[in-house]
Amino acid sequence: MFHVINKSCPYEDWMSQASMHCKNPGNFHCVKDEYDRNGWVCAQPIWVEKDRCPVYNIGAKKLDTTGCPQTKCPPYNYRSNDIDVEYACRYKYVRPTTNPPSTFSNVSNDTNNNKNSPELWIILPALLSLLVVGVVIAAIVMLYKCRTKSPQKDAMGLEENKDLLKDKAGAVNMAEEQSKSSKQARKYLDKKNMVAITGVQGSGGSKSPQNDATGLEETNDHLKDKADAVNRVEKQSKSYKQARKYLVKKKMVAITGVQGSGKTFLAKLLVTDLKKNGNDMKSNWISNFSELLQTTQKSKGEFDIYVFDGTFYELQLDEKVKDTMESLKEFADKAKNVYLVFIIPSYIWQKQYRWNEFETWLGEVRVDLDKRSGSEKRNIVTCLMNRYDVPREQADTICKSESDLLNFTSNSIGFPALISWICKQSSEHEVKKLLRNPLQSMSDEVALLKSDLTLEEGGKYLILAYMSLKNGRIDVKDVDKNLFDSLKKKYVPGFVDKDLGKFVERMIGYYLLPDEDYSFVYDSNILKKIVFVSVAKENALFVQMNCKNEYLKYAIPAELCPDDMDTIYTECFTRVEGKK
Structure with a gap:
């Protein structure tokens, strides 16, 4: 009921009102009805x-749009209960306009009081005469101006139309100059002193190059724009603001979470933010114990930001965890005026909690x-x-499933990774x-x-x-041909190398x-682990x-x-027989 x-x-x-009015606060809406009235509904x-x-x-x-x-x-597309949407869709109350107090009775009384006044009978005819004279003069002036201007308009019409068309053509040229196609063409011209421009009629073929590389670049630009939008949202989150606060004030932050919770993503945003504020900052990403030892032995001053992503991992044995922690402490004690970002899986943090x-x-x-x-999850x-451009029906x-999603907890997959994969499913059953699971x-x-x-799959x-x-x-x-050929021989002998770009694009x-440029990465780090394990289970020696x-x-003995x-790392590891 509205x-x-x-x-x-x-x-x-919002939250207190939502809890007060609706059994499920996520169903609370405050919108207008078809009569332009504000109201709430569950x-x-x-x-x-x-x-x-x-x-x-x-x-x-029912709700509509x-x-x-x-x-x-x-x-952008959004959910109807999203209160962070642009202000144009926020509904404020406007008090209905009321008629101002009537002045007719006062005028009537004044008229009655003054109807016998001699001054009134003298002033009124004079005012009316002046008004008539003014209207006549104004009409004569307007008629004269119209007659003198109309020939000028006829003469200027063609010129104005020409100027308008020139302006529009100039705008089109400027837009095309800034387009990806013209930029690509200029790149080829700069490098090769030539450019081949193709296209069917009406495609703009006189200006834009068209090839597989351009297709990849245009796809990349579209997805990068989408990724930038995700970055902007994450920067408004409580997690980001808290992490940035620690990093600025304490010069270090520890980011914990299960796999797929967004640890690396958050670290990248923080590093990018620091580099924007500090002109020539250099960062170093350390992903394993060997790199960590090399870093602790090097002299200081080479980098301004250190990110330790991968130095801790779920299958890490207790002794290895302690050794890694001691090395990190040693490095942190020696490092001065640098920023430190530690990425630690929840499992390792909790497992070591007993030692505090x-x-x-x-x-x-x-x-x-x-x-x-x-709110972050929403x-x-x-x-x-x-x-992911989710269609409306799928959305x-x-x-x-909002209630199930917001209440979902797992020791094996983070919320962002879960939603990312859900957005790719086409049915409610999936x-x-x-x-x-x-x-x-x-x-x-x-x-x-x-x-x-x-061949396709x-x-x-x-x-x-x-x-x-x-x-x-x-x-x-730049593909490692030996490795690629070995895998191709094993899985898809008929794969044609020249089709690699087309497969990647799909x-x-x-x-x-x-x-970057012609490089591509996994959309899901968890998916990378699952694929890695599927290869390792079949040929452990080859993978090693x-x-x-x-x-x-x-892989763990x-x-x-x-x-x-x-439970913690299901599908993302494999047991091997015998101690390695």
């Missing part, structure tokens, strides 16, 4: 397209991404649905299956790719397998993301030879494997 309120929507007191959220606003249709008894009435409208080492050392600068607030859902399915669902999809004998697995052994990255212009947005450091993170690893 409850009309004669005031603005309670944006400053209803299942719907997906609202950009440049539109949510409303409640009293006749149909309407065109945004102002110039500043939401530039982490808490004593880094407890005051810890940001736990497993404890994101409800923003993640909205942002990722936009990033409605996700919105219906979403529910994913919520029951996320990593098993992802592993099943990888297994299907691996077992598929078609097998080629995807080949590329993913190669990337999993190359730190999750592929450069289509995988962008689902399996892959653009990184080609990727020793990574192998130790995902059976006799040393902790009992709870099947």
